[in-house]
Amino acid sequence: MDLGHLAQLCYNMTESYLQITNGTDVINGTQEAIRITKDQLLLDIFKKWNPFNDALSFSFNGGKDCQVLLLLYLSCLWEFFMLGVSSSQFDRKYHKFPLTKLPSVLISQEEVFSTVDSYIAESIDRYNLDLYESTPQNGNHIDMAQAFENYLNLYPSTKAIVIGVRYTDPFGEHFKPLQPTDSNWPYFLRVQPILHWKLENIWSYLLFSGEPICGMYAKGFTSIGDIDNTLPNPYLIINSTNVKPQFLFSKEVERSFYQDKNATNEINITPLQPIDIKLIDSFEDDYYPGWFLVDDAKERAGRIKKQ
Ligand code: FAD
Ligand code: MG
Ligand code: MG
Incomplete structure (x- = not known):
């Protein structure tokens, strides 16, 4: 395109x-x-x-x-x-x-x-x-x-x-x-036009867009630095003591732009390949996906401080 x-x-x-x-x-x-x-x-x-x-x-x-x-x-x-x-x-x-x-x-x-x-x-x-x-x-x-x-x-x-x-x-x-x-x-x-955006705004708009997102986020990363200083976010680890965090973006996924046939037909443009919606609320790894974390103060909890 x-x-x-x-x-x-x-x-x-x-x-x-x-x-x-x-x-x-x-x-x-x-x-x-x-x-x-x-x-x-x-x-x-x-x-x-x-x-x-x-x-x-x-x-x-x-x-x-x-x-x-x-x-x-x-x-x-x-x-x-x-x-x-x-x-x-x-x-x-x-x-x-x-x-x-x-x-x-x-x-x-x-x-x-x-x-x-x-x-x-x-x-x-x-x-x-x-x-x-x-x-x-x-x-x-x-x-x-x-x-x-x-x-x-x-x-x-x-x-x-x-x-x-x-x-x-x-x-x-x-x-x-x-x-x-x-x-x-x-x-x-x-x-710098998105200074005022919070994590929840970022995920809401991105998940609605249906655009492919960098694969790291599906694996529990919430902020990505170098290999030697970045881990998945510890607040997203799946274990028996952690309650499953709430998924705040069901409406965005249900009404995703790519599901809205009228929106795409109207301009007669074939949508780019959409993300697999099933991935959004599922997880097979040890971490919930990054979009389960919306507390801005915890966004960089997976970053290891350089000595
Ligand atoms: P991230 O969320 O990783 O990055 C925030 C944004 O920075 C990204 O969305 C992207 O737009 C841009 N960015 C980050 N890393 C890269 C990269 N490797 N290549 C291209 N773009 C990237 N610091 C100062 O101390 N003084 C300055 O005057 C200054 N000017 C800057 C001008 C530009 C154009 C950029 C990109 C950075 C500048 N920085 C400056 C550094 C900046 O403040 C952040 O420290 C840096 O962008 C890293 O961001 P982050 O990892 O904290 O956050
Ligand atoms: Mg950032
Ligand atoms: Mg960075």
């Missing part, structure tokens, strides 16, 4: 989430979270930098947070494109979606899970990412700041990079939706 159709699909998916009525508290909260993110992108960021020029880039590491942001970002790209179409004197048929690939960047990390690696490879294809991947120098991984400096040297038109950080991330409470990098980093603007 080309980027224009994908952006349209993400727009339709997001609109159909926003139209859910009689939802749960989580759904109502997520609808509000989506509106705030959309306003930031459409009314602020895309006014500063036209997303169809090469001033904006997207930081992608295959995690759930940047996946949520990617789907919303694409949805906003479609909305931005259609706003341009409606204010033009020329008919819709004379307008072509201006991007074929999304400029994006991944900084390579020490030791990455192969599941994450293959998920990133699938995402490059599925989401039409033009993904720059940093390479180690002299066999050593370089730190993120240096890697971004190299990226900016290669793509000097980049003014701002979109990031899926949230207020509940370490040191995240002081972040702003738009802020420059720190003084010891190469200079560019950080665009």
Whole structure:
């Protein structure tokens, strides 16, 4: 599917989430979270930098947070494109979606899970990412700041990079939706439009979307770092003393965008391969899947602190 159709699909998916009525508290909260993110992108960021020029880039590491942001970002790209179409004197048929690939960047990390690696490879294809991947120098991984400096040297038109950080991330409470990098980093603007999202919002929107999610989450991981510092979340271990946590997202799965035939038929786009819904509420391993954990304070409980 080309980027224009994908952006349209993400727009339709997001609109159909926003139209859910009689939802749960989580759904109502997520609808509000989506509106705030959309306003930031459409009314602020895309006014500063036209997303169809090469001033904006997207930081992608295959995690759930940047996946949520990617789907919303694409949805906003479609909305931005259609706003341009409606204010033009020329008919819709004379307008072509201006991007074929999304400029994006991944900084390579020490030791990455192969599941994450293959998920990133699938995402490059599925989401039409033009993904720059940093390479180690002299066999050593370089730190993120240096890697971004190299990226900016290669793509000097980049003014701002979109990031899926949230207020509940370490040191995240002081972040702003738009802020420059720190003084010891190469200079560019950080665009952070999902700061206000909570874990429950992330899972609600993702499970509704029906998009394939990185396989680590089905195995009880809730936050993914390097191999040597990441374990499944101990709060999700299945044993006789742990009561099965509540699954909060049944409505999202029941009303999933991919099950909504009207939503997809209407635009005449065949949906991408949906996730196996049966997987959502089942588990065969020693851990409940990541979406059973919604307490933001416990999201990183599977991370081993580096000495
Ligand atoms: P995660 O949830 O893993 O990551 C949050 C988001 O960061 C992801 O959704 C993704 O958008 C992005 N991201 C994370 N890891 C990667 C990666 N390997 N490659 C590409 N994108 C990734 N720290 C500072 O101290 N000062 C800075 O000025 C600063 N600027 C940054 C600018 C950018 C574009 C990025 C991506 C990071 C920057 N950081 C900076 C580091 C940032 O604050 C986080 O520490 C870092 O993103 C790791 O996130 P996490 O593992 O805590 O959370
Ligand atoms: Mg995260
Ligand atoms: Mg990380």
